[in-house]
Amino acid sequence: SQQGEEDPQALSIQEGENATMNCSYKTSINNLQWYRQNSGRGLVHLILIRSNEREKHSGRLRVTLDTSKKSSSLLITASRAADTASYFCATGPYYGGATNKLIFGTGTLLAVQP
Amino acid sequence: GAVVSQHPSWVICKSGTSVKIECRSLDFQATTMFWYRQFPKQSLMLMATSNEGSKATYEQGVEKDKFLINHASLTLSTLTVTSAHPEDSSFYICSARFIAEAFFGQGTRLTVV
Numbered sequence: 182s183q184q185g186e187e188d189p190q191a192l193s194i195q196e197g198e199n200a201t202m203n204c205s206y207k208t209s210i211n212n213l214q215w216y217r218q219n220s221g222r223g224l225v226h227l228i229l230i231r232s233n234e235r236e237k238h239s240g241r242l243r244v245t246l247d248t249s250k251k252s253s254s255l256l257i258t259a260s261r262a263a264d265t266a267s268y269f270c271a272t273g274p275y276y277g278g279a280t281n282k283l284i285f286g287t288g289t290l291l292a293v294q295p
Numbered sequence: 296g297a298v299v300s301q302h303p304s305w306v307i308c309k310s311g312t313s314v315k316i317e318c319r320s321l322d323f324q325a326t327t328m329f330w331y332r333q334f335p336k337q338s339l340m341l342m343a344t345s346n347e348g349s350k351a352t353y354e355q356g357v358e359k360d361k362f363l364i365n366h367a368s369l370t371l372s373t374l375t376v377t378s379a380h381p382e383d384s385s386f387y388i389c390s391a392r393f394i395a396e397a398f399f400g401q402g403t404r405l406t407v408v
Contacts, residue, residue: 214397223301223388223401224339269338271397282329283390283397285339 185286187270193292200257202289204270205250211273213246214283215255218267227255227268262295297323297393301400308379308407316374316403318345318389324369325391330362333386333402345372379407 185206194200206213212231216224230237230246230253237244243256257264267290271283298321308314318328326347331339343364344352351364361383363375376383384407390399 216399221386221402221404223299224390224399226396226398229396282341282344284341285331287338290336 185270185272185284187268187286187289189289190287191290191292193294194260195294196260196262198260198293200260200264200291200293202255202268202291204253204255204286206253206270206272206284206286207251208272208284210248213244213253214271214273215242215244215253216269216271216285218269218288220266224269257291260291260293262293265291265293267291297321297391297396297398299325299389299391299398299400301389301403303403304401305404306406308405310380310407311378313375313377314379314405316376316387316389316405318372318374318391318400320370320391320393320398323391323393325372325393326369328366328372328389328391329397330364330372330374331388331390333388335386339388342374345374347372376405379405381407383407 187204214229215227218224228239228244230244241258246253267288269288270286300319302317328345330342332342333339342357345364345366347366353359366372388402390397
């Protein structure tokens with residue numbers, strides 16, 4: 182299977198704390214993306230990091246990428262109850278293009294307690 | 296951002312019947328769309344790549360005669376689950392890429408009774 186793995190599988194924290202999720206993948210990539218999914222809903226794109234980038238920020242999100250270890254992490258700072266969702270990393274083997282399929286990691290279920 | 300609309304959001308059908316799920320790109324043209332399946336509390340598994348005007352490409356282990364895909368226009372792909380059985384009950388999600396980003400439909404919850 183090409184599917185990547187994420188850890189932890191589930192994470193429960195208090196509002197205001199930081200949440201860190203890790204993703205490992207198997208193939209060579211040109212970019213890695215993080216998505217969020219609320220229960221029973223579609224996916225929302227959060228952030229994309231390219232293989233030549235090591236770190237990227239977007240609001241309260243911070244993503245790192247280590248291509249030598251084939252791993253990425255997503256940090257959500259100052260978490261809120263509304264951040265409760267499942268988070269997935271996804272990789273595509275080639276850069277750009279409309280035909281490139283995404284392979285998703287196993288996901289992390291984040292629960293933020295108010 | 297680009298919008299992908301999926302219909303219906305949920306459907307309950309009897310075992311042995313067929314169900315059609317539609318995926319539309321509302322404000323862009325998508326020559327390629329992707330169909331995923333998701334079991335409860337699990338990740339998305341790619342089922343097939345839908346190509347406008349040609350045959351879909353199925354992932355290993357996915358029965359093409361069971362999951363019929365038609366991509367007849369640049370904005371519409373359909374997934375038909377034929378002769379559905381309870382084990383086909385799942386959450387089905389489509390996506391289409393616009394520039395470097397993938398946009399997802401809201402998903403269809405299929406329950407076969």
